[in-house]
Amino acid sequence: xxxxxxxxxxxxxxxxxxxxxxxxxxxxxxxxxxxxxxxxxxxxxxxxxxxxxxxxxxxxxxxxxxxxxx
Numbered sequence: 001x002x003x004x005x006x007x008x009x010x011x012x013x014x015x016x017x018x019x020x021x022x023x024x025x026x027x028x029x030x031x032x033x034x035x036x037x038x039x040x041x042x043x044x045x046x047x048x049x050x051x052x053x054x055x056x057x058x059x060x061x062x063x064x065x066x067x068x069x070x
Contacts, residue, residue, distance in 0.1 A: 003046050007036050010054040014061075023061060032057040 011032045018028035035053035043049035 003050060006047060006050045010036065010050055014054065014057050017058065018061065021061070021065065023065075028057065028061055031060060
């Protein structure tokens with residue numbers, strides 16, 4: 001149950017970061033959700049997998065911004 005709450009908090013945080021960077025909030029929220037679901041299936045450590053998914057989504061958004069601004 002707590003992991004679900006942390007997952008929702010990670011999605012909300014990613015949406016707020018995307019809003020601050022003028023990115024698509026729906027896209028980056030969905031990417032974060034997808035990564036959380038993927039990490040649930042692959043990583044056995046409960047709260048660490050949500051953190052890893054959030055970090056991966058943040059790195060993906062940063063990489064997208066760098067590539068798009070070339």
